[in-house]
Amino acid sequence: MLTIYSADHQLHHGQCELIDGQLLPCFEKPERADIILARLETRQLGPILPAQEYGLAPIARVHDQGLLDFLRSAWSRWAALDQPGDLLPYTWPTRVLGQQKPASVHGQFGYYSFDAGVPITAGTWQAVYSSAQVALTAQQHIMAGEKAAFALCRPPGHHAAADQIGGYCYLNNAAIAAQAFLDQGYRKVAILDVDYHHGNGTQGIFYDRQDVLFVSIHGDPAAEYPFFLGYADETGVGAGEGYNLNLPLPAGSGWQQWGAALERGCQRISDYQPDVLIVSLGVDTYEDDPISCFRLTNADYLTMGQRIAALQLPTLFVMEGGYAVEAIGINTVNVLEGFEGR
Ligand SMILES: [Zn+2]
Numbered sequence: 001m002l003t004i005y006s007a008d009h010q011l012h013h014g015q016c017e018l019i020d021g022q023l024l025p026c027f028e029k030p031e032r033a034d035i036i037l038a039r040l041e042t043r044q045l046g047p048i049l050p051a052q053e054y055g056l057a058p059i060a061r062v063h064d065q066g067l068l069d070f071l072r073s074a075w076s077r078w079a080a081l082d083q084p085g086d087l088l089p090y091t092w093p094t095r096v097l098g099q100q101k102p103a104s105v106h107g108q109f110g111y112y113s114f115d116a117g118v119p120i121t122a123g124t125w126q127a128v129y130s131s132a133q134v135a136l137t138a139q140q141h142i143m144a145g146e147k148a149a150f151a152l153c154r155p156p157g158h159h160a161a162a163d164q165i166g167g168y169c170y171l172n173n174a175a176i177a178a179q180a181f182l183d184q185g186y187r188k189v190a191i192l193d194v195d196y197h198h199g200n201g202t203q204g205i206f207y208d209r210q211d212v213l214f215v216s217i218h219g220d221p222a223a224e225y226p227f228f229l230g231y232a233d234e235t236g237v238g239a240g241e242g243y244n245l246n247l248p249l250p251a252g253s254g255w256q257q258w259g260a261a262l263e264r265g266c267q268r269i270s271d272y273q274p275d276v277l278i279v280s281l282g283v284d285t286y287e288d289d290p291i292s293c294f295r296l297t298n299a300d301y302l303t304m305g306q307r308i309a310a311l312q313l314p315t316l317f318v319m320e321g322g323y324a325v326e327a328i329g330i331n332t333v334n335v336l337e338g339f340e341g342r
Contacts, residue, residue, distance in 0.1 A: 001148050001336055003040055004138045006051040008130035009033050009154035011123025015086050018116055019291065026119065027291055027323040028168035033154040036319070039329025040152075045336055051133040052140070054180075059132050059171060061179045062205060064163035066101070067112050071128065071170060074120045077105040086119035115166040115226075128155055128170040135173035135318050139180050142276060148315045150281075150336055151177070156320040158199035158280045159226060167197065167226060174280045174318045175205045178212050181276055187211065190274035190313075192265055193218070194304065195282025195320040196292040198230025198246065202280065208240040213272045215265040216280075217258065219293060220248040243272075251293035255300045258285065262307055269311060277313040283322035283331040290323050301331045305338020315339065 010033075014026040040048060060068060078087040089109035093099050101111045109120075131153040138151035157174055159167030178189045191206075193199035193216040206212035221230035236244040245268050247261040269277065283301065285294040296304075308315065317336065322328045 001046045001150055001340055002141060002146065003046065003048045003150045003152055004051055004134045004141070005033075005037060005048050005152045006130040006134050009127050012121060012127030012155055013123070014119030014121060017119070028155065029325075030154070031325050032322065032328055033152055033319070035325055035329040036152060036332050039333045043333050043337065045333060045340070049137070051130060051137045054133055054136045058136055058180050058183070059129075059176055061183060062162060062172060062175045067163045067165070070108050070112050071120075072125050074105060074109065075122055075124060078120065079122070081105070086121050088116050088119055089113045090116060112164055113166055114161075114164045117167050118165045118170060124170070131155055131157070132171045132173050132176050135177045136180055138316055138318075139177040142314050142316050143181070143184055146314070148317070148339060150317045151319065153319045156282070157318070158193055158195060158202050158282075158320050159197070160201040161204045168321070169201060172201045172205060174199075174278050175202050177316055177318060178206070178278055182211055186275040188213070188272065188274040189276055189278060190215065190269045190272055191278045191280060192269060192308070193280035193320070194262075194285065195280055196284035196289065196294055197225055197282070197321060198248070199280055200226045200229035203229060203234065203244055203246075206240065207236055207244060208238045210239050210243045213243045213245075213269065213274060215245045215247070215268055217247045217249065217261045217265060220250055223251060224293070249294070252295060254295040255297070255303070258294060258296060258300070259303065259307075262304065266307060266311055274313065277308070277311060277315045279308060279315060279317045280320045281317045281332065281335060282320035283328060283335070284324075286322065286324050286327055286331050288324045288327060292323070298327065298330055298334060301334035302338035305335040306341070308335075309339040309341065
């Protein structure tokens with residue numbers, strides 16, 4: 001399987017995040033992608049190719065222009081204020097507040113985000129732009145006839161909505177790739193999100209559409225981030241009714257429960273008969289992940305890849321989460337090796 005990678009991800013390196021009452025170094029850090037890349041090379045999975053340039057147009061098919069303008073300009077506006085540290089949002093237009101877009105960079109960051117897990121640093125825009133180009137390049141290889149490809153995206157994307165960022169995610173790489181498939185003639189795309197956290201951004205982008213089926217297996221949002229989306233009764237709206245399948249599972253779930261949910265998700269995808277499958281590949285379902293509560297083992301990721309391969313669909317893997325960095329390479333590449341039948 002070929003991999004698409006851009007070293008630009010290293011330009012994004014946030015300093016800290018607020019978690020469990022503490023300010024800690026960011027869990028979403030450059031080592032994640034570097035370790036996956038090293039594992040791909042060790043296992044000789046296939047060629048590792050650079051990202052090509054597809055510009056902003058395919059990104060703007062999914063994301064709000066105001067958000068894109070904000071992301072491109074935020075760092076220079078922040079640097080002009082001569083403040084220490086990264087730019088972080090800290091006020092959001094919640095239920096009791098108005099919904100207008102203020103003039104200040106702080107106010108606009110609140111307007112365009114839903115949590116504080118999205119530091120903006122000097123290199124953030126270049127990194128997130130290149131991460132989207134990685135996904136688009138892999139998408140083009142599938143269009144050209146590749147059976148499968150791995151987009152080693154960083155930062156991840158599945159929490160990013162059309163006009164709001166959060167949860168380490170800025171641009172929704174999987175959604176951008178899905179829309180590109182449709183714009184280039186495919187009729188139906190299925191997205192299977194196996195990250196520990198619900199893909200709230202992806203769900204929201206396609207919630208009223210039937211040309212993208214969204215299936216997500218994740219920690220129950222009643223107890224787990226992103227808390228406000230991901231419930232089983234969210235099934236789509238309007239033309240999209242019936243094209244959103246959430247499979248939340250309780251903390252502590254291991255392969256027995258997770259594999260059963262995967263089976264349900266795969267059945268729905270088979271019934272849908274998509275032209276292509278996109279897998280939002282997070283491996284924070286791992287038993288030793290520092291911020292998650294499932295119990296998948298190294299070997300379970302091989303089985304996961306095998307089951308996905310049995311769908312017999314052209315498949316684009318897009319990297320999402322996974323924070324047990326010592327195991328992220330093994331677990332990620334195990335899914336790809338399982339898929340390849342190695
Ligand atoms: Zn996650």
